Amino acid sequence: MRMGMQSRIGGKSTRFQHFLAFALVLVFLILSGNQNANALPAFARKYGLRCSACHESWPMLNYFGQKFKDNGYQLMNDRDAPIWQNPGYWPVTFRITPIWHRVSTGKVLIDQYAGGVATGTAVQQRLETSGFDLSGLDFHTGGTLEKNISFYVLPSSDPTATFHFETVMGRLDNLFGTPWINIKFGRFELDNLLSEKRILTLTASGGIYQLYHFAPAGDNNLMGAIGQNQLGAELMGHSNDDRTRYSAALVSSSVGNVNLVTTSNAYTGYFTASQAFDTGRLGVDRIGGYAMVGQTSTYYRTSGGTLVPGSGIGNKGFHREGLVGQFYFGQHVDMQVVTQHGWDSAWLGQGYGNAINPSNGAPGGTPLPNNPPGTTLNPGSLAPTWNGVLVEPHYVYSPQLIFIGRYETIRMSRQSNGPSYGPTTIAPNGLEGPTPSNFGDTSTFTIGYRYNPFMTSRAGFAWHNEYNWLHVDGAAPDGTALNKSELLVGFDFDF
Amino acid sequence: MRTRLQTWSLLVGATAVLALPMPSWAQLTQSDLASRMGMESHIGKITGHAKDAKADYRRYCVGCHGELGDGNGENFPWVDPKPRDFQLGIFKCRSTPTGTLPTDKDLFDTIARGLDRSNMPQWSTFTKQERADLVAWIKHFSPRWANEKPGTPIQIPPEPDVTAERIKAGRDVYARVQCWKCHGVLGQANGPSAATLTDDLGRPIAAFNFTEGAKPKCGDTDRDIYRIFMTGLDGTPMPSFADNIKPDEAWDLVFYLRTLMSQNSKEKTMAKQLGLKPVDPNAPAGQQ
Numbered sequence: 001m002r003m004g005m006q007s008r009i010g011g012k013s014t015r016f017q018h019f020l021a022f023a024l025v026l027v028f029l030i031l032s033g034n035q036n037a038n039a040l041p042a043f044a045r046k047y048g049l050r051c052s053a054c055h056e057s058w059p060m061l062n063y064f065g066q067k068f069k070d071n072g073y074q075l076m077n078d079r080d081a082p083i084w085q086n087p088g089y090w091p092v093t094f095r096i097t098p099i100w101h102r103v104s105t106g107k108v109l110i111d112q113y114a115g116g117v118a119t120g121t122a123v124q125q126r127l128e129t130s131g132f133d134l135s136g137l138d139f140h141t142g143g144t145l146e147k148n149i150s151f152y153v154l155p156s157s158d159p160t161a162t163f164h165f166e167t168v169m170g171r172l173d174n175l176f177g178t179p180w181i182n183i184k185f186g187r188f189e190l191d192n193l194l195s196e197k198r199i200l201t202l203t204a205s206g207g208i209y210q211l212y213h214f215a216p217a218g219d220n221n222l223m224g225a226i227g228q229n230q231l232g233a234e235l236m237g238h239s240n241d242d243r244t245r246y247s248a249a250l251v252s253s254s255v256g257n258v259n260l261v262t263t264s265n266a267y268t269g270y271f272t273a274s275q276a277f278d279t280g281r282l283g284v285d286r287i288g289g290y291a292m293v294g295q296t297s298t299y300y301r302t303s304g305g306t307l308v309p310g311s312g313i314g315n316k317g318f319h320r321e322g323l324v325g326q327f328y329f330g331q332h333v334d335m336q337v338v339t340q341h342g343w344d345s346a347w348l349g350q351g352y353g354n355a356i357n358p359s360n361g362a363p364g365g366t367p368l369p370n371n372p373p374g375t376t377l378n379p380g381s382l383a384p385t386w387n388g389v390l391v392e393p394h395y396v397y398s399p400q401l402i403f404i405g406r407y408e409t410i411r412m413s414r415q416s417n418g419p420s421y422g423p424t425t426i427a428p429n430g431l432e433g434p435t436p437s438n439f440g441d442t443s444t445f446t447i448g449y450r451y452n453p454f455m456t457s458r459a460g461f462a463w464h465n466e467y468n469w470l471h472v473d474g475a476a477p478d479g480t481a482l483n484k485s486e487l488l489v490g491f492d493f494d495f
Numbered sequence: 496m497r498t499r500l501q502t503w504s505l506l507v508g509a510t511a512v513l514a515l516p517m518p519s520w521a522q523l524t525q526s527d528l529a530s531r532m533g534m535e536s537h538i539g540k541i542t543g544h545a546k547d548a549k550a551d552y553r554r555y556c557v558g559c560h561g562e563l564g565d566g567n568g569e570n571f572p573w574v575d576p577k578p579r580d581f582q583l584g585i586f587k588c589r590s591t592p593t594g595t596l597p598t599d600k601d602l603f604d605t606i607a608r609g610l611d612r613s614n615m616p617q618w619s620t621f622t623k624q625e626r627a628d629l630v631a632w633i634k635h636f637s638p639r640w641a642n643e644k645p646g647t648p649i650q651i652p653p654e655p656d657v658t659a660e661r662i663k664a665g666r667d668v669y670a671r672v673q674c675w676k677c678h679g680v681l682g683q684a685n686g687p688s689a690a691t692l693t694d695d696l697g698r699p700i701a702a703f704n705f706t707e708g709a710k711p712k713c714g715d716t717d718r719d720i721y722r723i724f725m726t727g728l729d730g731t732p733m734p735s736f737a738d739n740i741k742p743d744e745a746w747d748l749v750f751y752l753r754t755l756m757s758q759n760s761k762e763k764t765m766a767k768q769l770g771l772k773p774v775d776p777n778a779p780a781g782q783q
Binding site for chain 1: 547550551553554555557558559569570573574609610611612613614616617618619620621622623624625628709710
């Protein structure tokens with residue numbers, strides 16, 4: 001294995017390989033910086049409850065808030081229907097976060113100059129960037145259209161005010177008079193108990209759960225991200241007190257993209273079940289599990305040599321499964337745990353699956369591979385697998401001050417380029433020869449706190465401080481580990 | 496001289512009396528409350544401790560009920576009905592006779608059930624221990640619990656079978672004790688007194704409308720409804736009818752009230768088959 005690694009470092013394709021890996025990491029981090037959290041003073045205003053009633057610290061839900069959400073944004077009393085509201089009531093909340101942040105990336109290839117002329121060489125250097133900045137802007141609007149019929153619409157922008165619909169859904173709740181049958185339809189967040197859309201951290205790397213978006217290096221299955229909002233329908237049910245809950249969603253394998261550009265007739269299922277337990281003074285603790293099983297297209301038909309949007313076939317499978325735990329240790333300390341085992345088809349691991357991506361590969365690099373009939377896999381191709389765990393403890397000093405910690409680690413257990421992959425063979429995904437066993441292994445920790453100087457039922461405001469450190473094996477230009485750190489402070493507010 | 500001495504004595508005495516701290520609930524302070532932090536509640540085998548509920552109260556309850564439990568939280572101006580003033584120690588939903596303190600279990604159940612037609616949601620997400628702690632916390636706001644014991648829960652006899660005669664008898668009770676004056680002859684909360692109702696603090700309050708599908712605040716089982724009019728809703732114009740209605744008659748009234756409600760029930764079906772007419776306020780006593 002070491003020999004193989006040395007030969008790759010010396011090989012011509014090494015630079016491209018690491019550039020690709022690094023580019024993917026960068027693209028991933030940039031994409032993942034989009035924050036869309038659901039903290040709604042509009043709901044607080046409607047019901048006259050403080051943020052803290054539903055949020056451990058907004059936007060993260062507590063048990064009461066989860067029950068409210070599971071009931072279709074209803075408290076299950078006579079005040080739920082909009083007829084009870086002032087006719088002028090308009091359930092809209094916006095959220096934006098002015099920030100100052102500093103990003104330090106350990107190893108970036110920097111072109112060298114002599115006398116104002118490029119020397120043609122590049123040297124690995126640490127790159128630091130800092131300054132004042134903005135998050136994107138979210139407009140949350142949600143509530144009941146009628147008793148047991150609710151909606152949620154979330155137009156969301158990036159920091160340049162380019163909008164998309166992050167969430168658009170209608171809900172029918174308590175069908176046939178039972179809380180066990182509720183249906184939602186549209187674009188929505190998958191039923192993750194530890195919701196990434198309600199994450200308490202804001203940095204590019206720490207503002208997401210890496211576990212929810214992980215894909216092995218070179219793997220082009222973007223559909224396996226359980227943190228991505230998806231288009232589909234979900235059947236969900238729960239007991240009256242929400243102690244027991246389940247959900248089953250069927251979504252298009254379109255990564256939440258509209259117009260069915262990125263797939264054709266491929267679907268993914270997402271299933272969850274959990275049970276909460278009364279643990280006396282400790283609180284209500286919950287354990288559960290989830291599974292995502294689906295297929296995604298690998299072959300996009302062409303017309304005149306151009307990929308036809310929505311023509312994907314050649315579906316290949318993938319799955320994710322894991323356990324979720326929400327453990328409360330009294331009124332001040334809790335710990336959220338998520339595990340994941342992931343598996344992608346060898347085809348996806350070899351880079352097929354995302355040929356229709358408009359950017360289609362790294363700029364200047366090889367286009368992402370399509371999988372037309374007759375394509376064969378290198379005999380050394382394996383279905384990549386990995387395991388990961390996420391642990392997020394909180395210390396809730398009071399509803400107005402929360403300290404946050406998180407550690408995530410993801411370890412590859414099988415690489416897509418197996419040991420028998422030809423030592424000099426370049427895979428469709430750009431990786432050459434057998435891949436080191438730790439290639440793409442990711443670890444990250446985040447610490448921070450959020451202080452809310454006031455707590456009312458009208459608005460949310462938090463002074464936010466956070467530090468994140470990210471480590472990805474093999475992602476540096478020279479094939480070694482890439483480290484990146486971020487520091488962020490900001491005013492996180494919504495109204 | 497004697498007159499001047501008497502005058503001075505009177506002035507000094509009056510000043511001394513006025514200078515004494517008046518035992519007004521509204522003047523309770525954090526230090527008063529701190530002295531009652533040892534308050535406990537007992538629900539079955541669970542013992543609740545006030546001191547353990549501080550964080551939960553602050554997180555979930557303080558926005559309406561206020562730091563001092565006086566119902567003067569930040570939402571006070573915006574919610575109707577107004578949040579309960581725990582310092583008064585007066586509660587609507589009790590199993591105990593009117594004028595007495597509720598049992599710990601009464602408060603425990605109210606927290607989980609919530610109060611329909613108010614901003615008080617169902618807090619069934621708490622553990623039983625947390626709820627018991629909150630009961631103790633609620634009790635620590637009022638000095639009543641330091642000086643009084645809860646009333647003895649009223650006895651509710653087993654529910655008899657519904658019959659047409661019982662429903663008709665219930666209608667007679669509805670007429671005799673003049674429920675219609677507030678609740679209306681059809682249970683639509685439009686009786687002649689409805690518009691004038693106020694609670695003990697002088698705030699307007701609506702009678703319960705049986706026909707709009709809402710749940711009674713203190714529970715919607717037959718036993719709950721029985722309990723409501725036999726204990727009254729303290730702090731509201733709804734009195735206890737324990738002295739006016741015999742237990743058997745109380746069940747008749749429960750059955751009749753079911754016929755007024757919009758929800759389907761066997762009582763409603765039977766009333767329809769009977770062609771039961773609403774009470775006639777002008778009919779002579781006993782001739783409905």
